Amino acid sequence: MEFTSATQPTMYFIGVTTTKSSIMKVFPLWAEELGLKDAIIKGIDIEIHADPQKYRDTVEFIKNDKLSLGALVTTHKIDLYNAARGSFEYLDTYAEMFEELSSISKKDGRLEGYAKDPISSGLAMDNFIPENFWKEHGGEVLIMGAGGSALAISSYLMKKEHGDNIPSKIIITNRSRERLDSAKAKLDGMHPGVKLEYYLCPEAKDNDEVMKNMKPYSLIINATGLGKDRPGSPLTDGCLFPENSLVWELNYRGDLKFMVQAGEQKEKRNLFIEDGWIYFIHGWTQVISEVFHVDIKGEKLERLEKLANSLR
Ligand SMILES: NC(=O)c1ccc[n+]([C@@H]2O[C@H](COP(=O)([O-])OP(=O)(O)OC[C@H]3O[C@@H](n4cnc5c(N)ncnc54)[C@H](OP(=O)(O)O)[C@@H]3O)[C@@H](O)[C@H]2O)c1
Incomplete structure (x- = not known):
């Protein structure tokens, strides 16, 4: 797989058919609402049950590229965990318990993996x-x-x-x-x-x-x-x-x-x-919160939900 270094704060969406996801239209509105300056989202499409090396290369790229801040993982949660767990300096309790992860982020120089789905x-x-x-x-x-x-x-x-x-x-x-x-x-x-x-x-x-x-x-x-x-x-x-x-x-x-x-x-x-629409909103806001280190609860969450609904 080929990766290009990010030139602005970038969050990735690791899935199967990411360009078709509503998050591509929703994210710019949310980024503006949350005050995430210049932040963008990019999809990384990987086929189901891919070669483990593809997962490792993807995680290593995000880990080492300065403006690549993290990712939401769908469909590949278990396969990515199994292939790339060694790249993470921190894994939360759910990720370790269920051996899967849906959120990749960085904090204090550590690469962190969270299972946000529970x-x-x-x-x-x-x-x-x-x-x-x-x-x-x-x-x-x-x-x-x-x-x-x-x-x-x-x-x-x-x-x-x-x-x-x-x-x-x-x-x-x-x-x-x-x-x-x-x-x-x-x-x-x-x-x-x-x-x-x-x-x-x-x-x-x-x-x-x-x-x-x-x-x-x-x-x-x-x-x-x-x-x-x-x-x-x-x-x-x-x-x-x-x-x-x-x-x-x-x-x-x-x-x-x-x-x-x-x-x-x-x-x-x-x-x-x-x-799965409400699940989609909670799934994304949980991970965005980790990737950009912002708190998304209460009225802020309601505003994001309204913005997403306006594009449905
Ligand atoms: N709305 C949202 O925000 C949201 C959030 C989370 C998940 N989702 C969606 O929910 C789906 C599941 O997510 P996941 O992360 O759990 O995916 P996953 O880890 O890929 O699991 C899917 C499971 O379904 C099994 N399966 C496939 N076809 C089947 C069939 N015909 N009968 C019985 N089992 C079958 C697969 O079996 P094999 O092991 O044999 O392949 C696999 O174990 C995905 O489509 C994902 O996009 C949506």
């Missing part, structure tokens, strides 16, 4: 899951895709501070075995009150089968990237969503077939459907 996915869920939802209805969670987001979401839902407002069960499915085994190793035993189950689901009909047996008032999540990173959905058109459930697609762009499937059953099954 925080940002939590803020996003707080926004649409009704208060005491788990305590009142005893529902379950299905997360299709055992990547970084699945770990983050599960750990947030099992936080001790939620007391008895916890899902009765969390089910994680994945099309390949490796990620499933590693999710199991990281999540099992995290909360004695939450049952965890893992299923290998190489085909969409396998996910249908798992979802068919779920309780009403559940949370069904597409964390596979299907519908954005690749076309399609982890479910078939013949799937049946559990009644009175919350349906969360982690992305907000692409064909979003999973959301279309849920939309078709919305009335009949009484579903609430949420996309």
